[in-house]
Amino acid sequence: MSPLLSVRDIEKRYGAHIGCTGVSFDLWPGEVLGIVGESGSGKSTLLSCLAGHLAPDRGEVIFDTRTDGPRDTITMSEPERRMLSRTDWAFVHQHARDGLRMGVSAGGNVGERLMAVGARHYGEIRESASDWLGRVEIDEGRIDDRPSTFSGGMQQRLQIARNLVTGPRLVFMDEPTGGLDVSVQARLLDLLRGLVRDMGLSVIIVTHDLAVVRLLADRLMVMKSGRVVETGLTDQVLDDPQHAYTQLLVSSVLQV
Amino acid sequence: MLRERGHFMTETAYNFAYLDEETKRMIRRAILKGLAIPGYQVPFASREMPMPYGWGTGGVQVSAAVMTPEDRFKVIDQGADDTTNAVSIRKFFERTAGVATTTRTEEASLIQTRHRIPEAALAEGQILVYQVPIPEPLRFLEPRESETRKMHALEEYGLMHVKLYEDISRHGHIATAYAYPVRVEGRYVMDPSPIPKFDNPKLSDCPAIQLFGAGREQRIYALPPYTRAASLDFEDYPFEASKAEHPCALCGADDTYLDEVITDDAGGRMFVCSDTDYCETRQKERAA
Ligand SMILES: Nc1ncnc2c1ncn2[C@@H]1O[C@H](COP(=O)(O)OP(=O)(O)O)[C@@H](O)[C@H]1O
Ligand SMILES: [Mg+2]
Numbered sequence: 001m002s003p004l005l006s007v008r009d010i011e012k013r014y015g016a017h018i019g020c021t022g023v024s025f026d027l028w029p030g031e032v033l034g035i036v037g038e039s040g041s042g043k044s045t046l047l048s049c050l051a052g053h054l055a056p057d058r059g060e061v062i063f064d065t066r067t068d069g070p071r072d073t074i075t076m077s078e079p080e081r082r083m084l085s086r087t088d089w090a091f092v093h094q095h096a097r098d099g100l101r102m103g104v105s106a107g108g109n110v111g112e113r114l115m116a117v118g119a120r121h122y123g124e125i126r127e128s129a130s131d132w133l134g135r136v137e138i139d140e141g142r143i144d145d146r147p148s149t150f151s152g153g154m155q156q157r158l159q160i161a162r163n164l165v166t167g168p169r170l171v172f173m174d175e176p177t178g179g180l181d182v183s184v185q186a187r188l189l190d191l192l193r194g195l196v197r198d199m200g201l202s203v204i205i206v207t208h209d210l211a212v213v214r215l216l217a218d219r220l221m222v223m224k225s226g227r228v229v230e231t232g233l234t235d236q237v238l239d240d241p242q243h244a245y246t247q248l249l250v251s252s253v254l255q256v
Numbered sequence: 257m258l259r260e261r262g263h264f265m266t267e268t269a270y271n272f273a274y275l276d277e278e279t280k281r282m283i284r285r286a287i288l289k290g291l292a293i294p295g296y297q298v299p300f301a302s303r304e305m306p307m308p309y310g311w312g313t314g315g316v317q318v319s320a321a322v323m324t325p326e327d328r329f330k331v332i333d334q335g336a337d338d339t340t341n342a343v344s345i346r347k348f349f350e351r352t353a354g355v356a357t358t359t360r361t362e363e364a365s366l367i368q369t370r371h372r373i374p375e376a377a378l379a380e381g382q383i384l385v386y387q388v389p390i391p392e393p394l395r396f397l398e399p400r401e402s403e404t405r406k407m408h409a410l411e412e413y414g415l416m417h418v419k420l421y422e423d424i425s426r427h428g429h430i431a432t433a434y435a436y437p438v439r440v441e442g443r444y445v446m447d448p449s450p451i452p453k454f455d456n457p458k459l460s461d462c463p464a465i466q467l468f469g470a471g472r473e474q475r476i477y478a479l480p481p482y483t484r485a486a487s488l489d490f491e492d493y494p495f496e497a498s499k500a501e502h503p504c505a506l507c508g509a510d511d512t513y514l515d516e517v518i519t520d521d522a523g524g525r526m527f528v529c530s531d532t533d534y535c536e537t538r539q540k541e542r543a544a
């Protein structure tokens with residue numbers, strides 16, 4: 001088996017300021033990788049570089065494409081990268097409004113990716129949309145309502161449905177539970193865990209919330225000041241942190 | 257002497273067809289590029305015209321750039337030759353170019369139109385110039401120009417179908433009745449300007465040259481003769497050109513686009529051809 005994603009020595013600077021640097025790792029098919037660290041540690045910068053939203057200053061992001069095998073997504077052409085973004089990749093934003101079309105119905109939001117890859121049968125698109133609303137626990141009767149009439153938790157679940165409808169092989173998530181009430185977070189986490197397991201998704205999830213990765217991630221990468229300071233299996237890292245910074249992170253959770 | 261004077265005035269007060277030759281060359285280059293890449297929106301430096309935007313300044317500039325002294329010019333506004341807008345554009349070119357004008361579609365070599373395609377079949381050698389308010393068909397869902405340009409370049413047209421999807425989910429059918437988008441030769445998606453979708457089939461495989469000018473938005477696009485323009489749709493909701501439920505009350509045509517007109521204060525109404533030239537010609541033929 002070869003890695004789904006091989007990241008080599010990624011660096012992104014904002015002027016003289018380091019966004020992230022020296023990041024390398026492999027992601028295996030079906031694996032969930034959590035990236036944790038305090039605010040400003042470079043998690044979002046790294047994720048944006050991996051997902052092609054930001055151009056890194058150096059490094060390689062090699063994705064095992066369906067048709068041509070391993071390809072560096074940083075040097076591939078923009079059309080190819082955009083094609084990946086709407087087929088094999090998915091991106092779940094922290095703020096649902098960044099990932100949804102607020103002026104389009106729930107069904108249209110879910111159906112967009114299908115239409116983007118050539119679906120032209122209204123009845124089938126609608127059926128898929130309806131099915132996916134059900135899978136993310138949104139009443140199918142809301143299919144023609146706009147997301148602006150949804151609660152924050154529903155919007156986030158709709159964003160997830162919209163992303164997963166085309167069966168992507170790699171899902172990027174940036175703080176998907178951030179900004180939600182605790183009980184809403186718990187429900188979303190359960191849902192995500194079920195989807196990841198049922199679909200065998202490969203996921204890179206960024207969060208500052210250790211409870212989220214405890215539940216979802218197989219493996220953890222801990223970031224501080226733009227660098228990876230510790231990696232390992234989730235339970236290992238959380239139960240027996242080696243780096244002083246990770247120890248601090250873990251103990252600060254335990255105190256609250 | 258008078259002739260010379262007239263000629264002299266044309267030269268200095270304004271050039272033939274108002275625009276200076278350099279501007280016309282610039283517009284012709286945009287038109288040629290548009291004809292070479294059917295359906296692609298070519299940017300051009302729109303000039304101030306002696307009429308406000310929204311009065312067909314894009315169409316007027318395109319007409320001015322292609323007009324020759326030998327042309328016979330026709331202007332229609334929603335199918336009629338006699339609206340204020342149509343009359344003023346026709347007069348403008350009578351004055352600035354001295355071209356002959358006509359209301360007969362078959363006789364015209366150059367036709368400027370707002371919101372309709374004439375009923376009479378167009379022929380090779382004719383040019384139809386459309387006045388376009390908003391050239392970008394993706395605008396309604398994606399307001400960022402940088403992004404829509406990329407979507408055209410990469411043929412990312414899923415969004416167009418999202419709009420049609422929304423139509424069906426809300427109305428039970430594709431409710432878009434005007435400015436119905438077409439895919440040109442399987443490549444660019446194009447807004448045909450706010451013509452009724454009834455006219456869409458006439459866009460395709462047309463023997464005449466079709467030019468589209470948007471003044472405020474500074475875009476020109478084109479369909480060369482015999483270009484395929486397919487109206488977007490779904491397999492299970494195929495495109496249907498609207499069809500009138502009545503024959504025309506004046507000429508009896510049952511295959512034209514009709515306007516509803518109020519006939520008296522008591523709420524009397526009737527449906528008549530929107531293309532006045534076509535309707536009058538048919539009435540005369542029937543009377544003869
Ligand atoms: N667009 C930007 N311009 C300048 N600096 C930025 C920009 N985005 C992020 N940074 C800086 O880069 C560092 C990493 O930020 P970020 O990746 O957002 O961290 P995190 O997601 O872990 O909170 C921070 O110091 C932040 O201030
Ligand atoms: Mg962040």
